[in-house]
Amino acid sequence: MRLALIVVVLLAAPAAAEPLRSYSIAGDAIVQPLTGHPGDASRGRTLLANRQASLCLLCHQAPVPEPHAQGTLAPDLSGVGGRLSEGQIRLRIVDMAHISPSTIMPSYYRISDHPRTAEAWRGRPVLGAEDIEDIVAFLVTLKE
Structure with a gap:
């Protein structure tokens, strides 16, 4: 039983840290992809639906077939592509605090130096x- 618990903890730990890539903020958006190329929407849907991988559904609801255990603290993501541009969505994920300093949404692409950051996340972005x-x-x- 103890071995199973150790395996679960290791699987839940984030991947090795990669250096943060630089980006430019233009108004309320990061226009250019962080990677220099567009992402894979199918993989993105899988990540978003996995509460342990992206954490999105802890606070948001989304139009995915896994409706259980979706959050209600943050806006529903249905139709977000019709309301915000790609760059606006990117900035909100990278660092929502840039737009709204009092937000409770974590900055997913920043390295936190907060003393209450869990050991597994120190020195790496979410x-x-x-x-x-x-x-x-x-x-x-x-787009609804």
Whole structure:
């Protein structure tokens, strides 16, 4: 039983940290993909639907077939691609605090120095650049 618990903890730990890529903010958007190329919407949908991988559904609801355990703290993501541009969605995932300093949404592409950051997340962002681009690629398809 103890071995199974250790395996679960290892699987839940984030991947090795990659250096953060630079990006430019233009108004309320990051226009250029962090990776230099568009993400994979299919992979982004899978990441978004996995509460442990992206954490999105802890707070948001989304039009995915896994309706159980979706959050109600944040806006519903249905139609977000019709309301926001790709660059606006990207900035909100990368660093929502840039737009709204009092937000409770984490900055997914920033390294936190907060003392209450869990050991597994110290020195690394919550999501890598590829993961963010994949989620952005999926969210822009949600046009209602």
